[in-house]
Amino acid sequence: MGAFTVLLLLLLPGAAGGAAVCGYCPGPLRNASVVARYCASRAGTESEGRCCRERGARPERLLGLDLSECSLRGLPPGLAEAAAAVVVDLTENPLRALPDGSFLGFTHLRCLAVPPALECPGGSSAWEEVTTRGGSRLCQGQRNPCNGSGELAWLCPENAACAPDGPGLVACLCESPFHGYKCLREGAFPGPLFCGILGTVTLALALLLWGTQRRKAKSP
Structure with missing residues (x-):
């Protein structure tokens, strides 16, 4: 039944995800990051790796993600896990560009800090205020x-x-x-019909994979 379990985990979004993006970089929040400053000024928060979460909320809402000084040349594949974030820090990384749609679904994002060589995602018109301070460009107030x-x-x-x-x-x-x-x-x-077809196809694929793996295990 191991193959069947793995298949279910792959088919269920977020089943094997969780807070992987919070541990993408080692250590806790950096004191100099905009994420640390934001969470320190907000009551009822707690840190988890490089993330800041709302304490006591169910499910716990991720408020900030600090990926500063992580030697990133590209955005991490699990970035979508932080789509509920209000603050994200990407400074002090050798990022060359932010691909279009990198922050798709980040509708709550109010402050994004990027290296000064990069433009704010969506361009300056997508933000109420864009400022450059030292080693960061701050994109604030998503329009x-x-x-x-x-x-x-x-x-x-x-x-x-x-x-x-x-x-x-x-x-x-x-x-x-x-x-x-x-x-x-x-x-x-047609929700019931759609769910019925999807469930039938999923079950058939799972049984086929389980049967295939079982035959391989029995063969000498």
Whole structure:
């Protein structure tokens, strides 16, 4: 049953994740980081590795992520675990660029510190204030790209509404009762049918993998 368990862990998002990103760099929060300063000024927080969490919340909300001075040449693969973060520090790393969409889903991000050679994700227009101080560029006050002049409104099809999805990023959400490709289908989404098909396919794959591994184990 070992293969079956592994497959379930892979199919269930976050089942084997947890706080991996908090231990990506060794040691606790660095005293000089904007994350440490933010969490020290906020009551009811506790640190876990390079993360700052809201104490007592269920599930515990990750408020800050300190990846400063981690010798990063690229962003860690588990960065999405910190999508609820308010503060992120990436300073003192040899980062060359931040790929588009690096902070997809980071809708709560209010302060991002990056090396001064890098631009803020989404550009300066995605933030209320951009300042350079010493060895860091501070991107502060994430703006809602759906507000204002409405330049992004045309990106969403008819029957869809614009929603912020990170610095300079938007998502188009279907308005009820529309769903499907470009929100062209009207009516309730067939949830029970979809879940039934997904469950059947998942179970079939799991049984097939388990049977294959079992035959291999029995063969001499």
